[in-house]
Amino acid sequence: MAKRPAELSDELWELLQEALNRDSGGRCRSQCAKIWANSTIVQHTSKALLLRMSVVGPAGTTKAYYVKVEKGTSWDNVEVESRALTYLREVFAPHAPRLSIPRLVAIFPEYRCLVTEEAKGVTLQSLLLRMYNPLQCGRKDQRFMLEAYIDSLVDILGILQSIDVNGEKAVDLEETSREITWRLSFCQERGLLSPTLKKQIEKAYCRCAAEVQGIKFKQFPAHVDFGPHNVLIHREHVCVVDWGMFGYRPTHVDVCNMWLNLWAICTYHPFGTGALNRIYDLFLARAREKLAFDDRGFDFSGLNVLVGRMYFGLKGYHTESDNIWQRLISLLRAYCYRHMLLFALKNNYFHMREDA
Secondary structure: OOOOOOOOOHHHHHHHHHHHHHHHOOOHHHHHHHHHHOEEEEEEOOOEEEEEEEEEOOOOOEEEEEEEEEOOOOOOHHHHHHHHHHHHHHHHHHHOOOEEOOOEEEEEHHHOEEEEEOOOOEEHHHHHHHHOOOOOOOOHHHHHHHHHHHHHHHHHHHHHHHHOOOOEEEOOHHHHHHHHHHHHHHHHHOOOOOHHHHHHHHHHHHHHHHHHOOOEEEOEEEOOOOOHHHEEEEOOEEEEOOOOOOEEEOHHHHHHHHHHHHHHHHHHOOOOOOOOOOHHHHHHHHHHHHOOOOHHHHHHHHHHHHHHHHHHHHHHHHHOOOOHHHHHHHHHHHHHHHHHHHHHHHHOHHHOOOOO
16 A cells, blocks of 8 residues: 555545445445555646555446646645646537536635546557657658547647637747846856857847737637646547646747647657657747747747756756756756757757858
């Protein structure tokens, strides 16, 4: 039996038992032992605790749930995610089971705790890393399924874009300018960026900022952390999870996040030059075919996100706890995004080259 995490107080534990048994049709007292015996810790970090709990109902059927407890975040992800799941449930219902989101079971705001029904499958990120295995890479059935998943990702963004528009908003160039200047200086001071590369990125930022200045972008429902790590694949079904950053943004924000995440997998995976390489270009091409978004906003967002991820990776290396593996992963991530910036410079992504 797993050790009970300290974050689960007696009061929260009682509430979870009642909620899970009620949803599964069981009886609280008789099922308590079974719930805990069938629980596993999926993730336990300084920011969140994620448990998987399975409950055996009266007919012998088993239901599995995810219990998320947020810790020390600067905004209440639990409240945001619960509102998003409630709001989007009916929107995705006509597309189920091919496209779906998790079902909300219970929320306990005072404990920053959210319970959802388990979404089956493996993450698209894990699936891609398996596909890059040189022993399997290039199989026709895998390439065919991959294209189907890419189409599903674009369809999900199309669903979000079709819901409604929450006005228009211009980019706050003053704030983003301060952020990018600080982040580039931080990276240069710690030896990740040369003065020449820093200057090239700053000039590219100025060109991108000039393109979006004064433009008001339509604000659509957006996942905001849309990446392969938050997409679960089960056969032909696709489920998007972790809606804790849900809000209204231009469509190019979600497109850019997914594109950069797919690009990163191709960049730092040791077998990323195989037959499945440049999957990010395939996704972007399909998105351009089916979605309406502004390329100027896409370029501006892409450059900002790349610099931001490089900065947070380097910051994690210098400020993380004594866990050497976490620090090394953060450093690897920083160098990965620096490499992507160099690739962007070579291929003139985000107006990186003045002479193009």
